[in-house]
Amino acid sequence: MKGVDTIARIRREFFIRGRSIKDIVRDLHVSRNTVRKVIRSGATSFAYEREVQPLPKLGPWRDDLDRLLATNASRQPRERLTLIRVFEVLRGLGYEGGYDAVRRYAKGWKRERTAITAPAFVPLSFAPGEAYQFDWSHEIALIGGVTTTVKVAHIRLCHSRMLFVRAYPRESQEMVFDAHDRAFAFFRGACQRGIYDNMKTAVETIFVGRERAYNRRFLQMCSHYLVEPVACTPASGWEKGQVENQVGLVRERLFTPRIRVKSYDELNALLLHGVIAYAKAHPHPEERERSVWERFEAERAALVPYAGRFDGFHAVPAAVSSTCLVRFDNNKYSVAASAIGRPVEVRAYAERVEIRQDGRIVAEHARVFGRGQTVFDPWHYVPVLARKPGALRNGAPFKDWVLPAALDRVRRKLAGSADGDRQMVEILTAVLGDGLPAVEAACAEALREGVHSADVVLNILARQREPAAAVTLPTPEGLRLRHEPVADCARYDSLRRAR
Incomplete structure (x- = not known):
């Protein structure tokens, strides 16, 4: 069949210039039947499709x-x-x-x-404060000069489409708790329902239909924020399509080109700034005259009020080694020397590790990620130094130990003495009883007087201690004096003269 340009020329020659079919056939080199078909049909294009395809061999x-x-x-x-x-x-x-x-x-x-x-879907509509959706994604960022795969938590309010994202090193349960708390604190409230996929940190068992056995700690978090958890059907990502679309949006707008930052704190600050800027600049998909941020501000009144921070930790039991170390997540953390010999509980948060024994905290450290790292708190080993003062010089916990200025000057002055380590240990041991501010003040006073020995520092501490309050006992009524005696010194004078 002829092309649209040939058909257009035929129509112009016949209807505008009034030429005959014979002349058009001779000039354009087309058949009479073709010209007649174009003129009679009024069509501007023709297409041929074979209705029946003969397949003699197939x-x-x-x-x-x-x-x-x-x-x-x-x-x-x-x-x-x-x-x-x-x-x-x-x-x-x-x-x-x-x-x-x-x-x-x-x-x-x-x-x-x-x-x-081909699947067909029904568009969904959510009331203000009715539901939010949660999901994870893996992104690439350059953190501290190292190419790192970060785990990004995504939360999106279904009504206003307001989004929140935060990056973590892991997808563990304590990260889930921290992401929810930071998101609800940013939103200033939570929704009535939370829509999740069947992640292991939330769902333990999948039953028929939508019945689920949720993780006990995850249910505690939902109860704290008054949220009803709802799990999607397995392999049915369209049931939380808003947050699934958010993953691609955040990847395109915030992680492309590749982000270069010094730490996770800097990365999360950039992400928060990015989502706020996006929400203020883009219209809501259902209300084009209002931005996502404006719809979010209106939805805040319908949110469940923010209930405060949930104590979102992941607890595991652990043993204390003879070197006052506890192993957790392929790394080691020091604990107080008094904790040796009994089991402890490690409470892992998103950014710190808390170690407890019999309900009391025996160590608290900033959490590290990776493998084979050891985190020391030198003060945990001071009671051990009282028995082994020689360990102060070569002990691993005391390498690059940053002490207060006055204590550090005393330590450097005592380094030249034969028993300098022993004296320094005596000063450090005093911190356990008198406190670091008092010992630092005593060291500063000793240095002003031009001395730095442990005896002088301990003497200053002894003088600075507040004396114990005198105990006053009540006097029984029968023993109370009615007439106080008057002192008569003349009696002593008479005795002196008699001698």
């Missing part, structure tokens, strides 16, 4: 080809054969036709199958 092999195509489509994407491989398998069965016929048939087979299985 016809007997249609059932085999259907079976091969169906089997190939049911495989995992990585295991599927290319169409040329399917053609080779069919040739092995005895097919003698060409590849082009197989390709055309496979194209029609796929089109028909897609039309049958």
Whole structure:
């Protein structure tokens, strides 16, 4: 069939210039039937589609080809054969036709199958404060000069479409708790329902339908914020499509090009600034005249009031080694020397580690990630130094120990003495009883007087201690004096004269 340009020329020559069909045929080199069809139909384009495709050689092999195509489509994407491989398998069965016929048939087979299985969805609408959606994504960032895969927590309010994101080194449960707390503090409230996928930190068992057995600590968090958790159907990401779309949006706008930061704190500050800027600059998809931020400000009144921080820790039991160390998450943390010999409980938070024994805190450290790292608090080992003062010089916890200015000057002055380590240990041991401010003040006073020995510092501490308050006992009424005696010194004078 002729192209649209030829059809346009035929129509202009006939209807505008009034030329005959014979002249048009001679000038444009087309058939009379073509010119008549263009003039009579009034169409500006024609397309030809074969209604019936004869397949003389492929016809007997249609059932085999259907079976091969169906089997190939049911495989995992990585295991599927290319169409040329399917053609080779069919040739092995005895097919003698060409590849082009197989390709055309496979194209029609796929089109028909897609039309049958194409999913259809119903658009959803949420009331203010009704629900939020939660999900994780993995992104690439340059942190401290090292290319790092960060885990990003995504939370999105379903009504206003307001988003919140925060990056973490892990996807563990304490990170889930921290992400919820920071998001609700930013939103100034929570929603009535939270929509999740079946992540292991929240769901322990999947039953028929929507029945789930949730993790005990996760339920505690939901109860604290008055949120009802709802889990999606497995492999049905469209049930939380808003947060799924948010993952791609954040990846495109905030992580492209690759972010270069010094720490996670700097990264999260950039992410928070980015989501606020996006919300203020982009219109709401359902109310184009208002921005996402304006809809969010209006929704805040319908949120469940923020209940304060949830104590979101992940607790595991641990043992204390003879070197006052506790192993957790492939790293080691020091504890107070008094904790040796009994088990402890490690409470892991997103940014710190708290170690308890019998309800009291025996250590608290900033959390480290990676493997094989050891975190020391030198004050945990001061009671051990009282018995082994020689360990002060080469002890690993005391390497690069930053002491207050006055204590550090005393330590450097005592380093030249024969028993300098022993004297310094005596001063450090006094911190356990008198406190660091008092010992530092005593060291500063001793240095002003031009001395630095442990005896002088301990003497100053002894003088600075407040005396114990005198105990006054009540006097019984029968023993109380009615007439106080008057002192008469003349009696002593008479005794002196008699001598």
